[in-house]
Amino acid sequence: MHDIAQTPAAPVAFDFKRDLVAMLPHLRNFARSLARNPARADDLVQDCIVKALANIHRFDPETRLRPWLFTILRNTFYSDIRKRRREVEDVDGAYAARLSDPPRQNGKLDFEDFKVAFAKLPLEQREALTLVGASGCSYIEAASVCGCAVGTIKSRVNRGRRRLQAVFDGNDAPEGDDSDSGRQSGEPVARVW
Numbered sequence: 797m798h799d800i801a802q803t804p805a806a807p808v809a810f811d812f813k814r815d816l817v818a819m820l821p822h823l824r825n826f827a828r829s830l831a832r833n834p835a836r837a838d839d840l841v842q843d844c845i846v847k848a849l850a851n852i853h854r855f856d857p858e859t860r861l862r863p864w865l866f867t868i869l870r871n872t873f874y875s876d877i878r879k880r881r882r883e884v885e886d887v888d889g890a891y892a893a894r895l896s897d898p899p900r901q902n903g904k905l906d907f908e909d910f911k912v913a914f915a916k917l918p919l920e921q922r923e924a925l926t927l928v929g930a931s932g933c934s935y936i937e938a939a940s941v942c943g944c945a946v947g948t949i950k951s952r953v954n955r956g957r958r959r960l961q962a963v964f965d966g967n968d969a970p971e972g973d974d975s976d977s978g979r980q981s982g983e984p985v986a987r988v989w
Contacts (some may be wrong), residue, residue: 812852815861816845826866830873840876844869913963921956928953 823844826835843975847868848855855864885891914922920942928949935953939946 812855812857812861815876816848818864819862819865820845822862823865823869827873828862830870838871840869843872847872909964910960913960916963917956917959921952921959924949924952925956 820841822840824837827840827844828834831837831840840957843863848865855861882892914925917925924938927933927941928935933941935946935949937948938953942949966985
């Protein structure tokens with residue numbers, strides 16, 4: 797007959813999930829000692845288990861499971877405390893009602909408004925603003941492209957900018973004469989359509 801006491805016990809195979817389930821009562825007790833609230837303690841245990849399962853590849857079976865799980869639970873508890881310091885409790889929603897998030901489409905709407913205002917400018921001003929403002933040409937380069945004097949380009953750009961500003965300010969009426977002729981003030985404007 798064999799004496800059972802003399803036979804060496806076979807090492808118990810490590811089963812992470814089985815051992816994790818066996819640790820649940822210990823984790824609950826530790827969580828309750830930290831949180832002092834049974835519902836919060838259960839949440840801590842649940843968060844701990846989720847993190848442990850997500851990081852099972854980091855656990856070394858040669859080490860003990862209990863300290864590893866307790867460390868996860870403790871770190872989760874302190875992380876939650878730090879996070880809650882930055883949070884504002886707003887039970888009745890009064891704080892949230894005061895918050896606003898500006899619409900993200902304003903840039904698109906502003907650009908549409910600009911296109912409408914830009915289309916209202918005379919052709920010479922649109923051309924000068926496009927060359928100098930959008931294309932980055934110098935006044936000399938723009939004058940060369942348009943076949944006019946540098947002063948004329950400067951004048952067109954200045955009047956175009958003023959007129960755009962007037963449209964954005966709600967004053968859509970043109971300010972004085974927009975033609976490039978060298979007429980004197982008070983002379984009639986002859987336009988060829």
